[in-house]
Amino acid sequence: MNDILPADETLWTFFEQTARSMLRAYGYRQIRTPIIEHTNLFSRGIGEVTDIVEKEMYSFTDSLNGENLTLRPENTAAVVRAALEHNLLYDGPKRLWYIGPMFRHERPQRGRYRQFHQVGVEALGLAGPDADVEIILMCQRLWDDLGLTGIRLELNSLGQASERAAHRQDLIAYLEKHSAILDDDAKRRLHTNPLRVLDTKNPALQEMAKGAPRLIDYLGDASREHFDGVQRLLKANNIPFTINPRLVRGLDYYNLTVFEWVTDKLGAQGTVAGGGRYDPLIEQLGGKATPACGWAMGVERILELLREDDLVPQDEGCDxxxxxxxxxxxxxxxxxxxxxxxxxxxxxxxxxxxxxxxxxxxxxxxxxxxxxxxxxxxxxxxxxxxxxxxxxxxxxxxxxxxxxxxxxxxxxxxxxxxxxxxxx
Incomplete structure (x- = not known):
């Protein structure tokens, strides 16, 4: 965790004001949730066998009433919880955004801390590929407004639950054939979250992952039509992208479209923003089945890019x-x-x-x-x-x-x- 000192205030303010202006242009309204939630919100929403829940959450028992609480590791589940608790969806879809600190006990890297800040959007109640594309366009507009270049869009589809189940069966069989070279993380995930094995950062496993069954080949007609619609609308808006069939998200609630914005300027961990569609989550947390999509980006990583590209604004001082x-x-x-x-x-x-x-x-x-x-x-x-x-x-x-x-x-x-x- 780190302090944000007065010398950094100009850069943080520049980013925050630029982001707020962009979000306002798309009709998004801010929501602020507590930094502490009940632990089961994240175990139900994110998934019991994800790295975040298994290894990275800061959880504790409230000494006054015995409640199991967690410092929020991400904010999508919390925003959905708030939307359900306050009946925000009673009069139709909502476009919401947030900014604030998140907490994960992971290995610190450049621009990534155990207390880190994210800005994110959640489009609740919108089902079509146009909603997916709009939130992607928001990211591109923010890069343009900030003056950032060299950030690439990678795209994939995770399909629906039945399609993932068929792929999962074949993927586990494939990975079992290569069990001799699997590392400890891959072996742990083999029968619980095999998709994450494909997202390995271990060079020894990456070549093996290239030959694994691709989820994109298991998509049914509806899922493929949705994904084709996303690609068509991105091309109409002149947004270049690469389809990465190995791209998955580290959270269980995603389906259909997933995407990441990546750069080569920050070392191996080059993802600066990621998101996609998470239609199952609202029903999973107790609401009516409702489509939704969103993204989150790490503020510290974007500030690193601004410094890397010499885009730090000058402090104009007082009058x-x-x-x-x-x-x-x-x-x-x-x-x-x-x-x-x-x-x-x-x-x-x-x-x-x-x-x-x-x-x-x-x-x-x-x-x-x-x-x-x-x-x-x-x-x-x-x-x-x-x-x-x-x-x-x-x-x-x-x-x-x-x-x-x-x-x-x-x-x-x-x-x-x-x-x-x-x-x-």
Whole structure:
């Protein structure tokens, strides 16, 4: 787990604001769920034999009432739980999004932590391939809005339960023939979650996995028609993709379309976003059978890509830094700071570190380091003359970079100066 320090605030804010703008453009509304849920929500929703439930969840027993609780390892199950609990689907489909911390006890990697952050969407009550494609288009729009390149779309279909059952039988038979080379993870998954064996990162097993029966070859007419519809709509929107018949998701609730956005810029673990359709989940958690699809992306991994591509925005600093000295200047300086904030300017008011006051020289150094465009300077002489000195901190003309301005004209002067500076 890691701290997010003030130096990172500009990048996090840039990503969050860009994501919010994109999500608003598609009609999605935010939902916020607790970071702690009952453990059985995830064991029922994600699957008892998934890596997350078996090895990665932070679970504990509440010492006050004996409830089994878990820090959320993902948020789809929690969003569905909230939708059912609050009857959100009574008046039709819902487009929901979330952002927040998730928790998994997995091996830390670049851009991946045990407390990590995800932004995700859940489209509840939408059944067609158009819904699948729309959520994929949302990701592409976000990459474009952020300026990211080199992120590829991989696509597959997991079909329906009966199709997976037929494939599972043949897949287990195939894997049993190669049991001598299976590692411990593969042997553990062989009879519980054999699809995950195909997603192995073990180079010694990857060649064997290439020859395994492909689930895509077991799709029935309806599943194939759905998958064809997804491909057709992606092509109509000029979204390139690769069909990866080995692509599976690590959660049990997926069916039909699954996808991942991957990059080569972050090492072997290059997935930055993933999702798909999970029609069984709502009924599985106690609701009426309802179609649904969604995705989640790791915020830290995307920020790593922004740094890798040198797309970190500059911190523009504040607008005004108030410099003051002397008892007589303290009150009018504080009043001036509030009046400037009233009109929307960002203002830092200098406060002494030792309570004894600071020299104008040291305060102006802090003003310059703050990134402020202007310093407003007040001392005994300025108070006596009922005016402030405005210093243009970013002016290239050192001979004409400060001017006296009457108190009652200070706000108008700085607004005009800010506009002129922006137009320059």
């Amino acid at each position: 005004v830094y108030i410099v003051h000295q002397g008892e007589a200047a303290l009150s009018p300086a504080l009043v001036a700071a509030e009046r400037l904030r009233d009109v929307g300017l960002d203002v830092i008011f200098h406060c002494s570190a030792d309570g004894k006051g600071s020299s104008f020289k040291s305060q102006l150094k802090r003003a310059d380091a703050s990134g402020a465009a202007f310093a407003v300077i007040l001392g005994d002489n300025e108070v006596a003359q009922q005016q402030a000195v405005v210093k243009h901190l970013r002016s290239s003309d050192q001979q004409d970079n400060q001017v006296g301005v009457a108190f009652d004209q200070l706000t108008d002067y700085l607004i005009d100066a800010m506009v002129a500076s922006a137009d320059a």
